[in-house]
Amino acid sequence: MPPSTLYLWRLRTLYVGYLGSRITFSAGAHTLLFGLEDDVLxxxxxxxxxxxxLLLPAGVSFTADPQGKQIACCFLDPLGRxxxxxxxxxxxxxxxFYSDSSLQGRQLSVLKQAYRDSLDADEVYGQLADLLFPAASTEVEGFRPDARIARIIELIRSDPAQNYSNEDLASQVGLSGARLQRVFKDATGIPIRRYRLWHRLFVTSTMMSMGSSLTDAALTAGFSDSSHLSHVFQNMLGMSPSAMLGHSRRNRVLVGAGEPGEQA
Incomplete structure (x- = not known):
């Protein structure tokens, strides 16, 4: 069985591989799920x-059964574009939720081919552009970016270990703490605290791909300890950190930039 691969980009993440059993998770981002060989239950x-x-909104709890077949799971940009x-x-x-994309045939073909060719993360991103990730220049009907939410996301991303209070964040964009909570969840589908934890998983994964230990990566990302990380990882992604990030011949973690100049 070929290795599983986790591709990490600035605003998006893609996992391709075999899960082997049912997993229950509640992702911190809108999620595209593909059965590369057969239907996903x-x-x-x-x-x-x-x-x-399948297209599932952020924060929805669901159980997926890939029936032992290869899947691709793509976590999309936080602003909902x-x-x-x-x-x-x-x-x-x-x-x-949504199912059966009109681009499904092309999406599945490109995902399988990019994975088979063992391309690096930015090469894979280029292959998937416009099929999974609309270019920054592409107009998406109905999308109205909120500069206030983009600013909050950038603050969290710039210092993931910092536990900003809602009031601290709200003061940066001229809102009350309660109003910011509502606006943020309307825009992203999840509360601020959950987005912070989601981004910390990204930071941890990136650091481990560069050789950091689980404990060092967890502490740097802002988790209280490796047990806290494992709990959040299991809750949001349905598996342990070692199952997805363990360094072995069966797991690869590749980091890329994504689209140049793209803003959160």
Whole structure:
């Protein structure tokens, strides 16, 4: 069985590989899920669905069963531009997700080929541009970026270990703490605290890809200890850090820049 690969870019993340069993998670970002070899079985809100491509909003808890087959799981940009781009290409499904992209055939083909060719992260990003990640120059109907939320995201990203209070963050954009909480969740789908934890997972993964130990990466990213990291990782991604990030012949973590000049 080929290795699993985690590609890390500034605003997006892609995992391609084999999970082997059912996983339950609640991601901190809007998520595109692909069954590269067969349908993925999805349990959400007590109902079961199956599809080759699925689009799930941030913060929704669901259980995915890849049936032992290869999958790709793409975590999209925090401001929701990617999400709007994809939802217009897919079919709405109760109780609150989308499936069956009109680009599905091309998406699956490019994902499988990019993975087989063992390209680096930026080469893979280039292959997937416009199929998964709309270019910054592409107009996405209905997307109205909120500069205040972009500013909050940038503050969190610039110092992930800092536990800014809502009031501290709100003062940077001229809002009350309570108002910022509402506006942030409306824009991203998740509370500020959950986005901070999500970004800390990204920082931890990046550091481990460069050789840091789990403990050092966890502390630098702002987790209280490696146990705290493991708990958050399991809750958000449905697996332990070692299962996704463990350095072995079966796991690769590749870091790239994404689209040049792109803003959060």
């Amino acid at each position: 999805l349990d959400v809100s007590g109902e079961r669905f199956r599809a080759r491509t 990617d999400y709007l781009f994809h939802q217009r290409l897919m079919q709405w499904r109760e109780p609150g």
